[in-house]
Every structure is written in C-alpha cells, then in structure tokens.
Amino acid sequence: MERISIALALASASLRSEFQYRANAVSSVIGGVIYQLTGFLVVWIIVDRFNTIGGWSLAEITFLYGMRLTAHGIFYLCFSQMFDIDRVLISGEYDRFLVRPISPLLQLFTRQLRVNCFGDLIGGAALLAFAARGVGIDWSLAAWTFVLLAVVGGALVEGAIQIALGSLSFRFLSSIAVRQTVNEVFNQYGNYPQRIFPEVLRYLLTFTLPVAFVAYFPASALLNRTGELVVPAWIAWIAPALGVALFGVALGIWRKASRGYQSSGT
Amino acid sequence: MTLSRNWPAWVAIARTSIRHRYIYRFNALLAILFTGLQIYLLTVVWKAAYGDRTEVDGIAIGQLLVYLTLAQLQLRFLQMELDGDIEGRIRLGQIGFDLSRPVGYPSQLLAAAVGDMIGQLPMLAVAFPIALIAGELSGPPSVTAGFGYAAALLLAWILAALLNMLIGLVSFWTLEMSGFRMIYNLVGNFATGALVPLWFMPDALRIVIQVLPFQAIAFVPVSIYVGAPATGALWTALLLQATWIGVLILAIRWIWGQAFKHMVIQGG
Numbered sequence: 001m002e003r004i005s006i007a008l009a010l011a012s013a014s015l016r017s018e019f020q021y022r023a024n025a026v027s028s029v030i031g032g033v034i035y036q037l038t039g040f041l042v043v044w045i046i047v048d049r050f051n052t053i054g055g056w057s058l059a060e061i062t063f064l065y066g067m068r069l070t071a072h073g074i075f076y077l078c079f080s081q082m083f084d085i086d087r088v089l090i091s092g093e094y095d096r097f098l099v100r101p102i103s104p105l106l107q108l109f110t111r112q113l114r115v116n117c118f119g120d121l122i123g124g125a126a127l128l129a130f131a132a133r134g135v136g137i138d139w140s141l142a143a144w145t146f147v148l149l150a151v152v153g154g155a156l157v158e159g160a161i162q163i164a165l166g167s168l169s170f171r172f173l174s175s176i177a178v179r180q181t182v183n184e185v186f187n188q189y190g191n192y193p194q195r196i197f198p199e200v201l202r203y204l205l206t207f208t209l210p211v212a213f214v215a216y217f218p219a220s221a222l223l224n225r226t227g228e229l230v231v232p233a234w235i236a237w238i239a240p241a242l243g244v245a246l247f248g249v250a251l252g253i254w255r256k257a258s259r260g261y262q263s264s265g266t
Numbered sequence: 267m268t269l270s271r272n273w274p275a276w277v278a279i280a281r282t283s284i285r286h287r288y289i290y291r292f293n294a295l296l297a298i299l300f301t302g303l304q305i306y307l308l309t310v311v312w313k314a315a316y317g318d319r320t321e322v323d324g325i326a327i328g329q330l331l332v333y334l335t336l337a338q339l340q341l342r343f344l345q346m347e348l349d350g351d352i353e354g355r356i357r358l359g360q361i362g363f364d365l366s367r368p369v370g371y372p373s374q375l376l377a378a379a380v381g382d383m384i385g386q387l388p389m390l391a392v393a394f395p396i397a398l399i400a401g402e403l404s405g406p407p408s409v410t411a412g413f414g415y416a417a418a419l420l421l422a423w424i425l426a427a428l429l430n431m432l433i434g435l436v437s438f439w440t441l442e443m444s445g446f447r448m449i450y451n452l453v454g455n456f457a458t459g460a461l462v463p464l465w466f467m468p469d470a471l472r473i474v475i476q477v478l479p480f481q482a483i484a485f486v487p488v489s490i491y492v493g494a495p496a497t498g499a500l501w502t503a504l505l506l507q508a509t510w511i512g513v514l515i516l517a518i519r520w521i522w523g524q525a526f527k528h529m530v531i532q533g534g
Contacts, residue, residue: 031448038456043311045462045471050315050322177296184300188307196314 006102010110018115025115032119040065040127043191054196059134060223061193066127067147068190068215071154073120075162078155080114082162083183086174095263105163105254124151137222146240150218153240157213158186160243160250167250167257173264182209190214195228202230210246213239275369280381287385294386298393301342306400308334308461325465328402329492335401337460337488339393340419343386344426344483348375349447352434362531372431372522379427407493414500418487421507426483428514429454435518438525459485464496479510 019025043065047058056064081088088094088108097104128147137143161182168175190211194202205211212229217236220226226233287294309331316327352375355361364371397403406412433450455461457480464472464485475481481496486503489496495503 027446027449031452034449035452038452041456042461045467046311046315048468049466050317053311054314177292180296181299181303184303188303192307192311196310198310 003102003106007106007110010107011113014110014113018113028115029118029122032116033123034119035116036069036120036123039191040123054193055228056193056195056225057134059131060219060225062127062131063135063223064193064215064219065191066124066129066131067151067219068124068154069120069127070124071151071214072158072187072190073117073124074151074155075158076114076117076120079109079159079162080117081108081111082159082166083176083179084108084112085166085169086176089169089261090173090264092264094261098261104258105251135223143222146218146222149240150215150222153243154214154218156243156247157210158183160246161186161209163247163250164253167254170257170260185209186211186214190216192216193220193225193228199230206230210242213242272369272373275367276373276377276380279369279374279377280384283378283381284385287382291389294389295392297345298342298389298396301338301393302396302400305335305338305397308338309401323465325463325494328404329494330463331402332404333463333488333492334460335397335403336491337458337463337484338401339397340422340488341455341458341460341484342393343383343390344423346379346382346427346430348379348427348430349434349437351378352431353437356437359531361529365529372518375431375434376427379430383423406491410500411491411493414495414504415487415491418490418504418507421504421511422483422487424511425479425507425514428511428518429479429483432514432518432521435521435525438528454480457481458483460488463489465494479514482507482510 040062043053043061044058047053047061051057053061085108088097088111094104097107100107132139162179165175165179165182168178185205186209189197189205194205194212194216197205202212206213217229217231217239220229221233221236221239226236229236312330312334313327316322316330320327352361355364364374367374406415433447436446457475457478459467459475459481464475464481467475486496486507490500490503497503497506
C-alpha cells in the first residue's frame with residue numbers, strides 16, 4: 001500500500017514537470033491523438049470503400065482498434081520509461097536508484113512521463129465509445145468489466161514483453177533496437193483481425209510474440225468470433241489473466257537479470 | 267557565375283552530411299526494417315480488402331500491391347532531417363556560423379540534402395530486398411512509365427527537400443516546434459497517399475489532399491510507375507509537380523527574407 005502511494009507521488013511529480021512546458025505538452029497530446037487517428041483513418045477508408053476486412057465490419061474493427069489503442073495507452077502511461085533503460089544504465093543513473101529505499105524498477109517507471117500516452121488513451125476511448133453501439137454486444141456490467149480487464153491485461157502483455165527484453169540491457173547495455181522493433185509489431189499488427197494473416201504468422205503472433213492477446217483475442221470473445229481463432233474460445237476469454245501471468249514472469253526475469261548489474265562508473 | 271565559384275563549398279557541405287548519415291547507419295537500418303513490416307502489413311490488409319476481386323475502380327490488385335510497396339520504399343528514402351537540423355543550429359547559436367559563410371543559407375541546406383541523399387544510397391542494397399520480400403515489385407508496364415517515373419521521382423525529391431526546408435525555417439520564429447512538427451509530419455505522411463492511394467479515398471478527403479503538395483511526393487510519381495498517372499496523363503502529372511516546386515521556391519525566398527530580419531542568434 002505504501003509502495004503504491006510512493007509510486008503515485010512520484011508519477012504525479014513527473015506529470016507536473018511535463019506540464020511545466022504547457023504548450024509543448026498540449027501539442028504532444030494532440031500530436032498523439034492525430035498520430036493514432038491517421039493510423040485509424042487508413043482502416044476506416046478501406047472499410048468504407050470495401051465494406052469489410054476479413055469479414056469484420058467497420059464497427060467491429062473500430063472496437064478492436066479502440067481496445068488495442070487503450071491497452072497501448074495504459075502500457076505507455078505506466079511503462080514508457082522501459083524505452084529509456086539503456087540510457088539509464090549507461091549514464092549511471094541506475095546507481096542512484098539502488099541507494100533509494102524503493103524498488104529500482106518502480107523508480108524507473110516513474111522517472112518521467114511521456115504525455116503522448118494521453119493521445120493514445122483519448123483516441124482509444126473515443127474509438128471504443130464510437131464503436132460500442134454498432135457491434136451488437138449486450139452492454140451489461142459484466143461486458144464492460146471484461147473490456148476493462150482486457151485493456152489492463154493487454155497493457156500488461158505489452159509491458160511484460162518490454163520488461164523482459166529490457167532485462168537484456170543489463171548484459172548487453174543496449175537492447176533498444178529489439179524493443180522498438182517488437183513495439184512496432186504490436187502497434188502495426190495488433191490492430192487488425194488476424195484472420196487476414198497467413199496461418200504461420202497467426203501462430204507466431206500468438207505463441208512467439210503474444211500480440212493476439214492484447215486485443216484481438218478478447219475482442220473476438222466479446223464479438224462472438226472465437227470460431228475464427230487459432231486457439232480454443234476459452235483461451236480468448238482468459239486473455240486478461242494471461243497478461244497478469246506474463247507480467248509476473250517478466251518481473252522474475254528482470255529481478256534475475258538485474259543482479260548482474262555492473263555500474264558503468266560514470 | 268556563383269555556381270562555379272561556390273561549387274567547392276557545396277561539395278564540402280554535401281560530404282559532411284554523407285558522413286552524418288553514415289554515423290547513424292544503424293538507425294537507418296532499423297527504419298528500413300520498420301518500413302518492411304509496414305509494407306507487409308499494408309499488402310496483406312489491402313489483399314484482404316480486395317478479397318476475390320481482381321480489379322477495383324480500374325486498379326488491378328497487382329498494380330495496387332506494387333504501388334504500396336514502391337510508395338513506402340520511396341518515402342523511406344525521401345525522409346529528410348533539414349527541419350530538425352535548422353532548429354538545432356538555431357538553438358545552439360551555430361546558425362551564426364552558417365550565415366557568415368559566403369554561400370546563401372538555403373543553398374547550403376540544399377547541398378546538405380543532396381549529401382544526405384547520397385549517404386542513404388548504399389542502404390538501398392538492404393531496403394530493396396526487404397521490400398521485395400515484404401511486398402511486391404515488378405517492372406513498369408511500359409518504357410514511358412519507367413522514364414516518366416524516373417523524372418517524377420527526381421521532382422518528388424526536390425519537393426520533399428523544399429517542404430522540409432520550409433518547415434525548418436519556421437524555427438526562426440519559434441523553437442517550440444516538436445509538437446507542431448510531429449503533427450505536420452503525420453498529416454503530411456498520410457497526405458502523400460502512400461498508405462491509401464488517392465484512387466480509393468472518399469471524395470471529400472481526396473479533394474482536400476489534391477490541393478496539398480504532399481501527394482506530389484508519393485502518389486503522383488508512383489501512380490505513373492504502375493501505369494495509372496494521377497492526373498490521367500504523364501505530362502500533366504509532371505507539370506503539377508513542377509508547379510509546386512515553383513510555388514515552394516517562391517515561398518521559401520519570401521519566408522527566408524522575413525526570417526533573416528527576424529533572427530536572434532543565441533549566445534553559445
């Protein structure tokens with residue numbers, strides 16, 4: 001409990017520091033929204049002209065896109081600093097983390113806030129709200145709870161992968177290229193119904209890199225489309241739990257790898 | 267006259283930016299990999315949209331796939347960093363040195379852009395195979411289309427450099443540009459037509475994009491390559507690009523004149 005309140009205090013400090021440069025922060029948020037909307041515009045234009053992609057209607061794809069984007073926004077809000085781990089290790093900033101009485105990983109996460117995550121969150125929520133009525137889901141409390149669990153679980157899946165890969169930096173000092181590439185795959189391939197991909201790729205995006213678990217599986221479960229998945233329906237329903245499990249594994253990897261930390265001495 | 271006299275200066279500036287590219291070759295390779303991922307995704311999504319149809323609005327699926335692949339590949343190589351460089355040099359006050367050189371600043375920028383382009387060329391050896399694997403490439407349908415594309419590509423490069431310079435010059439007024447540049451890049455990127463060719467855009471959107479210069483960077487040249495020129499005929503397409511180049515040169519001259527008056531050199 002105390003840890004959470006410390007984390008929140010640190011996070012709100014970094015939020016305040018971002019908004020010291022108000023104009024720049026606001027334009028970054030707007031930039032974030034536009035970035036996501038241009039990505040979505042591509043999908044929207046194609047579906048508008050061709051009616052469906054892989055049998056998914058505009059509302060269904062919008063819903064999927066919104067779920068993925070919201071999950072990504074939560075991921076970016078909480079874990080964006082994983083993208084800076086190389087710099088933190090090389091500059092010796094990590095030494096400072098070690099002498100403070102809270103977990104270094106928590107200090108890393110709260111070290112700075114990237115405000116464009118609000119662009120993802122606003123964009124994602126807008127798409128979800130826009131699509132919610134057209135997808136034919138009975139919006140009971142249970143359904144909304146599942147959406148909430150799914151986006152949090154999706155954020156944890158992305159977070160777990162980035163933390164696990166970031167652990168490589170303790171050994172190799174630089175792993176940013178791998179992490180950016182993986183992030184790019186999540187960002188590009190996570191927004192589409194994977195049914196349109198060749199089967200090999202679908203398995204790869206399920207078992208090698210769990211992109212499908214972020215939004216495609218839970219969205220398919222809600223949209224009653226589990227018949228088209230490469231896994232049984234129940235796996236799609238427990239996707240949020242898998243996020244928690246993967247995150248736990250990633251924390252274990254991080255802990256083990258961080259024992260091998262050698263200060264750069266700078 | 268000025269051309270022959272300033273030639274060595276331009277070559278030296280261009281050389282520096284060739285080296286600059288070389289230093290950041292790893293980032294460039296990563297960017298090419300991302301382009302490959304994007305090309306693959308785009309071709310898969312568009313194939314799914316076409317479904318069983320082989321042709322939509324007179325555009326065959328083969329033409330479209332070549333279009334998407336080439337447009338993405340081309341855009342990767344037309345990414346320029348003049349705007350960021352200008353901002354950086356103003357921020358650090360180095361712009362004072364640039365301006366004290368006996369060569370005009372805009373032409374220094376152009377020389378840097380040429381060097382940057384040359385520095386990128388070796389990357390084609392990586393980018394081309396990746397594009398081939400990720401997407402689909404085939405020769406142009408006719409000799410005219412091939413030569414027309416070569417001419418249009420050159421004009422597209424000039425246009426991209428001019429647009430980039432124009433945005434960079436705004437830094438003479440304000441240095442808080444990162445958010446604005448991001449928005450500009452995104453809108454610009456979409457408006458090139460490299461993600462969705464203008465053939466398939468809803469009318470309202472297409473009309474807006476047709477009056478912007480960005481389409482002349484990707485849509486105009488690449489549609490020539492696949493044998494379906496944007497404006498219907500090759501020569502009008504090239505004329506459209508040339509007109510934009512003229513407009514932008516005038517705009518840069520004017521803005522540069524204003525910027526020069528406005529300038530503050532930051533102490534180092």
